[in-house]
Amino acid sequence: MDFGFRTINEFNDYFKDEKTCYTFFEGQRWTDGVTCPHCQSKKYYKVKPRGKFQDIPSYRCANKNCDLPFTVRTGTIFEGSKVELRKWLHACYEITTSKKGISSVELGTRIGVSQKTAWFMNHRIRTMLVDIQSEILEGIVEVDETYVGGLNANRHKNKKKVGTQGRSTVDKTPVVGLVQRGGRVVTFVTKNTDAETLRQIIDNNVSDSATIVTDAYRSYSTIGQAYKHVTVKHDDGGYVVKIDNNKFHTQNIENFWSQLKRGYIGIYHYMSEKHLQKYCNEFAIRYNMRDKSNVARFFHIVKNSSVPRIKYRILTGPVIDEMPEFIVK
Ligand SMILES: [Zn+2]
Known part of the structure; x- marks a missing residue:
């Protein structure tokens, strides 16, 4: 089988009917042959x-x-969806190959379902966008936090208050991000960005021998007690610190934040706090698979699909801001 799809037409030509899609998905999920999903019997x-x-x-x-x-x-x-598997696979393909994410309006148009259905599919697929690699970050690791939501989300750095590193928290949710130089990003939606919270995230995800690069935010001030720590002082205009032949900066994590925020503003318009971790995971996996082909990304998601499904009721929950994408500009 040749899965070198270059275009969506080639993709649709291959997945031409339900039978083909089921056979394909069986081959991906049951590499050992048909297996009962209830009791694992063969x-x-x-x-x-x-x-x-x-x-x-x-x-x-x-x-x-x-x-x-x-x-x-x-x-x-x-499971439990009336939408054909063909459309689900098509949706997986669209979501994994889009560079900046895809709104439910656009997804619905492309795969031929209503926006409400596309919204739900988008969310379900996003639950699969967890990075299955869990290895510890090593080498040079940039750590930074950002705030998503609120009116000042995209304010330019030089307009932010000196000393606060632009950390105005009203109406915003903090997200902590760690990037290994030349490697992966991981993100965590947190309640706050105090020293204890940041330290816990670093301890859980970063090798003891790593060099941590942060800005001068005070919550990072004690990191040097446990790790090699380089502080880049943005307030001085010093964006790169040179030590011996190494250049230390936080540009990779900042680039990731700008991708996330462009997605926030341009594609999704709004990310509710409840779903924010899933949006962050989606952007993280896109970043982490940046060198992989479209087809490799598609396969990753399909292989990752055996997760407990979220029921529509749970997904939509009691929170009122649940379906932001229905507000179309
Ligand atoms: Zn069984």
Whole structure:
């Protein structure tokens, strides 16, 4: 099979019908053969569904204690949705190949579903956008925080108050980001950015031997007790610190923040606090897979799809700002 799709037309030509999509997804999910998602049994009966589902490979578990029906969608984020698998795969492709994210309006138009459905699909797919690599960051690690939301989110650095590093927190949610030089970014939505919170995140994610680069924010002032620590003082206009032959700066994490904020302003218009970590994960995985092909990104997401699905009810919850993307400018 050639999965070197260069265009969406080639993608759609390959995934031409439901049967092809199910067969493809079975090959990705069940590398060891058909497996009951309820009890992991490898013994099953084939079932012949009727009507419009007759082309969909369907099974019943042969374990007597289980005996449940299933398809390859069972136990994945595609379960329980009336939308064809073909459209789900198309949506995965669109989301993973878009450089800056994709709004539910645009996604709905491209795959042929309503905006409400696209919004839900976008959120479900975003739950798969967790970075499965979990290794510790090493070498030179830039650490910084930003605030998402509120009116001053995108205010230029030189307009921010001296000494606060632009940290005005009204109506905003703090996000802490760590980037390994030449490597991955990880992000954490936090309640605050006090020294204890930042230290905990660094301890959990960074190697003891790493050199940490931050700006002069006071919550970082004790990092040097446990790590090699270089402080870049933006207030002095000193954006790069040279020590021996190494240049230390926080430009990578700042570039990541600007991508996140461009997405916030240009694509999504609004990210609710409740879903902010998922948006950050989406932008992080896009950053971390920046050297990978579109197809590699698509495969990553498809292989990652066996997560407990979120129910629409839970997703929309009691919070009133849940469906911001319905507000279309
Ligand atoms: Zn079973």
